[in-house]
Amino acid sequence: MAVAQSVDISESLRAELARAVGPENLLHHRDELVVYECDGYVIEKNVPDVVVFPTSTEQVVAVVRLCNTYDVPFVPRGAGTSLAGGTLAVGGGVMICLTRMKRILEINTRDRYAVVEPGVVNVWLTRALAGSGFHYAPDPSSQTACTIGGNVATNSGGPHTLKYGVTVNHVRGVELVLPDGRVVEIGGKAEDTPGLDLAGLVVGNEGTFGVVTKVIVNLTRDPEAGRTFLGVFESVDQATETVSGLIAAGIVPAALEMLDTLMIQALEEAFGFGFPTDAGAVLIIEVDGLEAGLEHEAEAVAEVVRRNGGSVKNAIAWTTRKEPEYVAIWKARKSAFGAIGRLSPTFCTQDGVVPRTKLPHILRRITEIGAKNGLRIANVFHAGDGNIHPILLFDERDPAQVRRVLDASHEILEECIACGGSVTGEHGIGVEKMEFMPRLFSPSDLAAMVALREVFNPQGRCSPGKMLPIGVGCIERKSPGRHAPA
Amino acid sequence: MNWPDSPNDTPLGDGRFASAVERPTDRQELADALGRLAAEGIGLYPQGGRTALECGGIPARPGVAIDVTGLSRVVDYPAADMTITVEAGLTLAELQRTLGAQGQRLPLEAPAADLATIGGVFATDSSGPRRFGNGRPRDLIIGVAFASSKGELVKGGGRVVKNVAGYDLPKLLTGSMGSLGVIVELTLKTRPRPEATALCWSTWPGMEPLEEVLGVLNTSRTRPVALELLNGPAAEAVARRSGLDLPAGGVVLAVGLEGTETLVSWQLDVLEAELGGASGLVPVRGSDADRLWGALTDHPAGGLALGGEGEASSALSFKANLLPSSVVAFVESIDPGRWEVQSHAGNGIVWGLGRPGIEVDRLAEDVTRLREAAVSAGGNLILPRCPTDRKPSLGIWGAPRGDWELARMVKRAIDPAGAMNPGRFL
Numbered sequence: 001m002a003v004a005q006s007v008d009i010s011e012s013l014r015a016e017l018a019r020a021v022g023p024e025n026l027l028h029h030r031d032e033l034v035v036y037e038c039d040g041y042v043i044e045k046n047v048p049d050v051v052v053f054p055t056s057t058e059q060v061v062a063v064v065r066l067c068n069t070y071d072v073p074f075v076p077r078g079a080g081t082s083l084a085g086g087t088l089a090v091g092g093g094v095m096i097c098l099t100r101m102k103r104i105l106e107i108n109t110r111d112r113y114a115v116v117e118p119g120v121v122n123v124w125l126t127r128a129l130a131g132s133g134f135h136y137a138p139d140p141s142s143q144t145a146c147t148i149g150g151n152v153a154t155n156s157g158g159p160h161t162l163k164y165g166v167t168v169n170h171v172r173g174v175e176l177v178l179p180d181g182r183v184v185e186i187g188g189k190a191e192d193t194p195g196l197d198l199a200g201l202v203v204g205n206e207g208t209f210g211v212v213t214k215v216i217v218n219l220t221r222d223p224e225a226g227r228t229f230l231g232v233f234e235s236v237d238q239a240t241e242t243v244s245g246l247i248a249a250g251i252v253p254a255a256l257e258m259l260d261t262l263m264i265q266a267l268e269e270a271f272g273f274g275f276p277t278d279a280g281a282v283l284i285i286e287v288d289g290l291e292a293g294l295e296h297e298a299e300a301v302a303e304v305v306r307r308n309g310g311s312v313k314n315a316i317a318w319t320t321r322k323e324p325e326y327v328a329i330w331k332a333r334k335s336a337f338g339a340i341g342r343l344s345p346t347f348c349t350q351d352g353v354v355p356r357t358k359l360p361h362i363l364r365r366i367t368e369i370g371a372k373n374g375l376r377i378a379n380v381f382h383a384g385d386g387n388i389h390p391i392l393l394f395d396e397r398d399p400a401q402v403r404r405v406l407d408a409s410h411e412i413l414e415e416c417i418a419c420g421g422s423v424t425g426e427h428g429i430g431v432e433k434m435e436f437m438p439r440l441f442s443p444s445d446l447a448a449m450v451a452l453r454e455v456f457n458p459q460g461r462c463s464p465g466k467m468l469p470i471g472v473g474c475i476e477r478k479s480p481g482r483h484a485p486a
Numbered sequence: 487m488n489w490p491d492s493p494n495d496t497p498l499g500d501g502r503f504a505s506a507v508e509r510p511t512d513r514q515e516l517a518d519a520l521g522r523l524a525a526e527g528i529g530l531y532p533q534g535g536r537t538a539l540e541c542g543g544i545p546a547r548p549g550v551a552i553d554v555t556g557l558s559r560v561v562d563y564p565a566a567d568m569t570i571t572v573e574a575g576l577t578l579a580e581l582q583r584t585l586g587a588q589g590q591r592l593p594l595e596a597p598a599a600d601l602a603t604i605g606g607v608f609a610t611d612s613s614g615p616r617r618f619g620n621g622r623p624r625d626l627i628i629g630v631a632f633a634s635s636k637g638e639l640v641k642g643g644g645r646v647v648k649n650v651a652g653y654d655l656p657k658l659l660t661g662s663m664g665s666l667g668v669i670v671e672l673t674l675k676t677r678p679r680p681e682a683t684a685l686c687w688s689t690w691p692g693m694e695p696l697e698e699v700l701g702v703l704n705t706s707r708t709r710p711v712a713l714e715l716l717n718g719p720a721a722e723a724v725a726r727r728s729g730l731d732l733p734a735g736g737v738v739l740a741v742g743l744e745g746t747e748t749l750v751s752w753q754l755d756v757l758e759a760e761l762g763g764a765s766g767l768v769p770v771r772g773s774d775a776d777r778l779w780g781a782l783t784d785h786p787a788g789g790l791a792l793g794g795e796g797e798a799s800s801a802l803s804f805k806a807n808l809l810p811s812s813v814v815a816f817v818e819s820i821d822p823g824r825w826e827v828q829s830h831a832g833n834g835i836v837w838g839l840g841r842p843g844i845e846v847d848r849l850a851e852d853v854t855r856l857r858e859a860a861v862s863a864g865g866n867l868i869l870p871r872c873p874t875d876r877k878p879s880l881g882i883w884g885a886p887r888g889d890w891e892l893a894r895m896v897k898r899a900i901d902p903a904g905a906m907n908p909g910r911f912l
Contacts, residue, residue, distance in 0.1 A: 193866060
């Protein structure tokens with residue numbers, strides 16, 4: 001059943017929270033709280049009873065301690081761009097919104113790290129590093145909004161993680177406020193800190209281990225130059241065969257993204273970037289590295305494109321990632337969700353993963369599943385990682401369509417599992433996909449994960465009802481999607 | 487159960503021996519054995535190629551050696567997906583041969599690759615010079631299965647390169663030193679083999695200019711995959727081990743490159759300019775480069791781990807982890823008369839091997855001083871090798887850290903019987 005419930009937040013807790021963070025950093029009026037009733041996953045909603053905006057680790061500690069004293073659940077939140085309900089205030093309680101802890105505390109290019117507060121928006125760090133010869137590699141499509149604290153919680157990916165790795169590969173350490181209010185330094189600025197790799201464990205915890213209040217991230221040397229171009233194909237099949245062909249040929253592009261015809265048309269209608277609207281599919285292919293090797297690599301890529309019946313267009317040679325054509329092509333890719341409104345009032349984005357050689361198969365299956373359920377499905381995704389994002393279009397006012405979208409989503413994710421893949425590559429389990437966990441993991445796997453959660457969060461007060469299905473009632477989904485941006 | 491009076495031929499390290507050996511060929515059989523033995527209060531000591539047997543605290547309770555070398559199958563190698571799933575007992579060298587047949591490799595090196603099992607390499611978080619360019623074990627593992635002292639098989643991650651379902655058990659098991667469970671299966675990311683590799687071996691009269699040189703290399707036009715700094719005696723030992731005629735006798739900085747032939751040649755030319763202050767510069771290519779990579783990879787483990795090469799081995803070794811900018815000053819403070827020092831300078835890792843013939847007391851004094859220096863520079867210092875009688879006083883795992891309590895709680899959660907590798911790590 002629906003998870004919505006509420007705890008009784010007493011006047012005295014609210015007053016103490018206001019003293020802890022300052023009244024200007026606390027919201028409690030119903031109309032102010034509605035903004036925080038959900039994240040990018042809008043199926044399940046529940047308003048928290050209070051939202052606090054701490055500005056320091058000490059304030060986070062004070063808030064967490066008060067939640068313990070008053071026996072109230074709490075949930076950390078960044079920018080709320082999560083697509084799986086990771087920041088839903090299941091059970092109400094106190095939402096700890098970290099967007100006012102937004103300082104970049106240190107940048108050290110000699111030792112290749114930066115220390116940031118959790119509310120720093122991903123792209124701010126990229127901007128702060130411009131011209132230094134270094135960058136922060138994980139670049140989710142939502143990077144102009146999402147926070148690095150949120151990236152740590154969900155182990156975010158992005159187009160360039162194909163070559164450079166996901167968030168966990170770039171986090172050296174964190175400062176974590178445990179759910180009982182203790183502060184612990186995990187990992188550090190130096191590599192190979194003795195002990196267990198708890199930093200590796202904490203990344204991707206989806207807020208169930210406590211509140212991350214500082215992050216030490218790796219800085220990556222910029223490539224000297226790159227080539228970015230479009231592979232244009234008549235069919236999705238040709239494009240996915242090209243992806244498999246590139247990987248099999250031992251080419252590791254910096255990014256390898258696919259858009260199908262529906263997505264291309266939506267983008268062109270919305271923004272007019274100049275994608276070929278008559279193409280069945282387009283691959284955005286990027287190689288980077290030393291200039292002296294790029295022509296050779298680009299030619300090898302083009303050869304695979306041509307062998308699969310495609311043609312190469314819009315080749316851009318770049319050195320700084322700031323060339324206007326380069327910026328335009330990636331703006332187009334990262335604006336994809338924003339363009340969906342041209343196609344449909346509501347949509348549901350799925351996040352599945354298959355082995356890369358299974359891409360042609362899964363895309364064919366998605367088409368079949370769409371046809372069977374009478375649904376239009378657009379595709380824009382991280383092809384090089386095998387990380388699919390089918391976008392199911394529907395009108396939420398029609399209950400029959402809603403039902404069909406839920407069925408189709410389920411079928412697609414089942415097929416990913418059958419292919420040996422996963423139900424989430426980067427969005428997380430959150431509340432959305434808990435029902436799939438027993439399909440991916442055995443009871444003993446899940447028991448080990450529960451035991452780990454209890455090490456950090458023994459009372460279960462922090463982010464209750466997330467990620468692990470044990471002890472949580474089945475949640476009935478009534479609606480699968482979210483609203484397209486106006 | 488007591489320690490065996492008459493040692494059989496299965497050592498546990500620190501002069502202690504196993505009362506029995508379990509060598510299952512099936513993972514469920516292995517898990518069952520762990521559960522049964524742990525319930526009897528018997529210590530469980532996982533072993534692969536026994537290349538890191540002396541590493542860690544003293545085995546704390548009598549027990550059984552759990553030999554994983556009976557589990558050595560390639561489970562699944564979909565080469566076109568650039569992933570491989572293998573059992574833990576496969577050696578690193580055998581794994582690389584399997585991948586090499588498809589033009590691929592695991593971009594990871596570890597000492598004694600012919601003996602070291604892939605499970606052991608990951609359990610001990612081993613790596614080598616090319617970690618600077620290619621990453622660490624944690625960057626290559628995407629799935630793991632382990633047997634626990636509860637008698638269960640537990641898995642985390644999966645077989646696809648991107649996956650955020652569930653907690654990241656593959657990272658947790660990497661570097662867990664057998665203290666959580668016995669790794670039985672790993673899924674790893676593979677990469678294409680580079681067409682060419684090379685090393686630029688540069689000699690320097692002293693350490694003074696090297697911090698500036700490393701600073702230049704940090705923003706080099708080239709993209710080195712390794713930055714190895716060697717003091718005089720380490721340079722001599724590495725040159726000798728490689729069998730190449732390389733100039734030694736001073737400080738050496740070896741810069742490693744990989745890529746196409748064209749790119750490697752271009753980078754060697756650029757490096758010649760960037761290393762202009764060196765007193766000697768020798769480009770090492772082709773099969774010579776392979777031998778030098780091997781020597782640089784094996785040297786930090788010292789003679790002992792490699793077994794029977796007839797080399798004098800050091801009784802005491804350290805591994806310091808520092809910020810890269812602290813490396814030169816740290817290495818400079820170490821007496822080359824007492825220590826062979828090799829640093830993965832781009833990563834801030836410094837290995838020291840006590841030189842044969844130097845009294846352990848002298849080395850122990852140095853360790854205490856160097857650890858203080860490492861800690862005050864934001865790092866730490868552990869002792870991969872240490873005489874058994876010194877282990878309690880010197881502290882194998884470095885200065886205490888704030889997250890050790892959590893680590894011990896994690897250990898208790900996964901191994902409530904406390905049976906896994908007791909005394910050695912957590």
